[in-house]
Amino acid sequence: MKALKVFKDLVAFLTIIPSTKEESFIKTSAKYMFLFPIIGGIIGLFAAAYFQFCAIIFSLFTPILQMFFGSMRSIYIRIFTSGATLSFLLVLTGLQHFDGLVDLGNALGFKKLEERRFAAHAWIVTYKGALLAVFVEFLAFLGIFLIDPNLVFKALICAEVSAKLAMFTMAWFGKPAYSGLGEMFVKLNKRSRLIFLSYAISFLIILPLTGFSGIIFLLISFFAGFFLEKLSEKIFGGTSGDVLGATNELVRAICLLVVAGGVVA
Secondary structure: OHHHHHHHHHHHHHOOOOOOOOOOHHHHHHHOHHHHHHHHHHHHHHHHHHHHHHHHHHHHOHHHHHHHHHHHHHHHHHHHHHHHHHHHHHHHOOOHHHHHHHHHHHHOOOOOHHHHHHHHHOOOOOHHHHHHHHHHHHHHHHHHHHOOHHHHHHHHHHHHHHHHHHHHHHHHHOOEOOOOHHHHHHHHHOOOOHHHHHHHHHHHHHHHHHHHHHHHHHHHHHHHHHHHHHHHHHHHOOEOHHHHHHHHHHHHHHHHHHHHOOOOO
């Protein structure tokens, strides 16, 4: 029963699925953050299924698309399908990681630590925040668009697993920037031995999909978690919940582009 509760709490935290009504799901998620890759795999599976659904639906309108777009119809189908899939991912995760990306962008350019923290927490969207968010999500869209449709299934799952693993890696390396949601995740996971289990779980999910070349995804998670934690320290004085969220979006985009580039088949 406890395992089921942990699973439901993690789903509630990382998605908009109302899997629990208990308010303790945030603390549970912080305590069991090493299991994030499992939920990432499920999110990726849902996204892959949605991609296939969109492809089928759009293919039913081939005659209409042929009428409007002619020989370019296949490209437009890919554009619509890729955009719809990325939108599905953002909505499924409640835009909370996207929000962290915007907040990170808002803080860029300020010289004083207090100004950067204020900009990240203020209920505003600056042009820098919007630009960074749009740019990163465009890279993710581009990755989905360029990937061979036969590889999209494995690409989306591996990307989501890697994104969640990178978040845990960042918390493992980090130190709290200030009191808040990010502080709880860092304090409970800093230098935790469970990082080995988290990487093992991630590898076991990725291995059947990509073979041993999937180690590249683990390396991306590790180095992205490390460098983004250092970036968070430089900008906010420590690990910020906003940068944890931004890490998810950045690593997803990187992994999708890696598959699109043929590095992992």
